[in-house]
Amino acid sequence: MQYMLLLASAPDVSPQPGSPEEAAEMGEWFAFDQMVKDAGVFVSGEALHPQDTATSVRVREGKTVVTDGPYAETKEHLGGFYVLDVANLDEAISWAEKVPNVDYGSVEIRPIFDVSQMQQ
Numbered sequence: 001m002q003y004m005l006l007l008a009s010a011p012d013v014s015p016q017p018g019s020p021e022e023a024a025e026m027g028e029w030f031a032f033d034q035m036v037k038d039a040g041v042f043v044s045g046e047a048l049h050p051q052d053t054a055t056s057v058r059v060r061e062g063k064t065v066v067t068d069g070p071y072a073e074t075k076e077h078l079g080g081f082y083v084l085d086v087a088n089l090d091e092a093i094s095w096a097e098k099v100p101n102v103d104y105g106s107v108e109i110r111p112i113f114d115v116s117q118m119q120q
Helices: 020-038 089-096
Strands: 002-009 042-047 055-060 063-068 077-085 105-111
Touching: 002 089, 020 042, 077 089, 089 105
Parallel strands: none
Antiparallel strands: 002 077, 002 105, 042 077, 055 063
């Protein structure tokens, strides 16, 4: 089963760009990335630019409204995601526990709905 791991953290607790702490954490991210690939569970994953680069689009009564910024107003920002193909939720949780920023951020796990099963 495929699960999406949504990676979030508060920007004020993340290592500062260009700092030795950020360099160390990036090493942890590269190692985690290699670990999920070596385990054969990696489907996809990417890092995202900061939330102030987001653009939200809504269509209301036929009118498109484009807004700078994220859709949700939250204290944490979505920093990236992984899609993993694992046996069950327990295995997804096991991988989430290993995410480098989980000690100051959070990982939301969602099962991916296979829409192709609905096609006839």
